[in-house]
Amino acid sequence: MVPALTNQYQIIFEFSPWCQHMLQIEHLYKNYQNPATEHVQVLKDINLYVAKKSITAVLGPSGSGKSTLSKCVSLLERPSQGSIKVDGLDLTYLSEKELSTHRRNIGVIFQSSSLLGRRTVAENIALPLHYLGVTDQAIAKRVQELLENVGLSDRAHHYPGQLSGGQKQRVGIARALALKPKILLADEATSGLDPETTQSILNLINRLKDELELSVMLITHEMDVVRQVADQVAVLNAGQIIEQGALQQLILNPDSTIGKQLLPLKQPQHLAADLTLLEVLYSHASDQEQSWLNDFSQQFNQGVQLLAANIEEISKATVARALIGFKGIDSDQAIRFLKTHNIQAQVYQTRANNSQTCH
Numbered sequence: 001m002v003p004a005l006t007n008q009y010q011i012i013f014e015f016s017p018w019c020q021h022m023l024q025i026e027h028l029y030k031n032y033q034n035p036a037t038e039h040v041q042v043l044k045d046i047n048l049y050v051a052k053k054s055i056t057a058v059l060g061p062s063g064s065g066k067s068t069l070s071k072c073v074s075l076l077e078r079p080s081q082g083s084i085k086v087d088g089l090d091l092t093y094l095s096e097k098e099l100s101t102h103r104r105n106i107g108v109i110f111q112s113s114s115l116l117g118r119r120t121v122a123e124n125i126a127l128p129l130h131y132l133g134v135t136d137q138a139i140a141k142r143v144q145e146l147l148e149n150v151g152l153s154d155r156a157h158h159y160p161g162q163l164s165g166g167q168k169q170r171v172g173i174a175r176a177l178a179l180k181p182k183i184l185l186a187d188e189a190t191s192g193l194d195p196e197t198t199q200s201i202l203n204l205i206n207r208l209k210d211e212l213e214l215s216v217m218l219i220t221h222e223m224d225v226v227r228q229v230a231d232q233v234a235v236l237n238a239g240q241i242i243e244q245g246a247l248q249q250l251i252l253n254p255d256s257t258i259g260k261q262l263l264p265l266k267q268p269q270h271l272a273a274d275l276t277l278l279e280v281l282y283s284h285a286s287d288q289e290q291s292w293l294n295d296f297s298q299q300f301n302q303g304v305q306l307l308a309a310n311i312e313e314i315s316k317a318t319v320a321r322a323l324i325g326f327k328g329i330d331s332d333q334a335i336r337f338l339k340t341h342n343i344q345a346q347v348y349q350t351r352a353n354n355s356q357t358c359h
């Protein structure tokens with residue numbers, strides 16, 4: 001039973017224009033109690049928000065709880081505690097009957113597109129509409145629209161067995177969008193696809209997000225996927241979120257572990273012992289030239305060596321992590337100078353130094 005007061009608040013929240021997050025997961029816990037096993041806590045105090053027209057990636061190693069989180073968000077599994085609000089409405093309070101209506105707001109794409117092999121592409125896409133009792137004429141129109149959206153108009157009468165992995169996934173996306181959901185939940189949607197197909201599926205999800213104003217939660221273990229499309233990133237480890245934030249902010253945070261993994265720096269093999277080493281981090285608009293290395297040399301009248309660099313185009317900006325080395329310049333002075341160029345710098349700990357510290 002939903003208390004009357006809570007219902008009122010839910011209704012006010014549902015229609016309020018200032019509710020900027022389409023999906024709000026708050027203090028979510030999931031425990032399992034199997035007869036064969038002891039009490040298992042799989043998710044612990046998960047707090048996660050997905051804004052309208054944005055992509056939040058949930059990244060985590062095997063066993064970290066990604067599938068369980070996905071099942072909780074689509075309410076295939078009931079959370080043990082906490083709330084899952086879609087457009088302001090808490091789904092965890094709803095009865096199974098109410099849930100069957102509200103679940104339509106969440107379209108799910110799975111790793112293997114799980115299509116019915118004996119149904120054509122058009123019939124697979126039409127399934128959710130059939131279950132809802134939509135008329136044949138309306139179904140035909142909607143399926144045509146969806147086929148165009150995912151670029152498969154010429155495959156309507158093919159069977160899944162006649163499609164490539166990427167095409168099957170496009171059918172899965174069309175089916176997930178059939179009921180015009182507000183949220184698209186992509187659960188390992190590109191796992192097992194080659195890099196080119198992965199890129200095309202991510203481009204499609206990105207385009208549909210903008211055109212259909214979707215909020216996307218993308219569950220993945222692939223770093224490349226996150227780099228390519230995520231606006232926000234949350235890292236799940238042993239059932240807890242250990243880091244989260246905007247993709248670019250995490251990369252530009254020198255203390256972020258996921259930032260280092262998203263934009264790693266390869267340490268050169270041989271580093272002269274007398275070099276002062278700085279790790280630098282910066283971003284600038286992709287059409288802006290950066291001449292900070294020249295400026296640095298001129299300022300200190302000393303040569304500077306660029307020893308390693310990883311430069312990526314991320315969220316329409318150039319983001320770089322680099323290692324520079326120089327002699328005869330005070331490192332604090334160098335760090336202060338770089339700051340005037342909006343470059344963050346810190347003294348670089350070589351692996352040899354790090355292992356000395358550890359021992």
Ligand SMILES: Nc1ncnc2c1ncn2[C@@H]1O[C@H](COP(=O)(O)OP(=O)(O)OP(=O)(O)O)[C@@H](O)[C@H]1O
Pocket residue numbers: 032033034037040042060061062063064065066067068069221
């Ligand atoms: N029904 C269940 N009963 C008990 N434990 C479970 C149940 N389902 C999942 N778990 C446990 O929860 C943990 C997280 O599992 P989950 O499948 O969510 O992880 P994952 O991050 O999706 O892993 P993978 O990437 O390998 O699919 C695992 O230790 C798993 O054994």
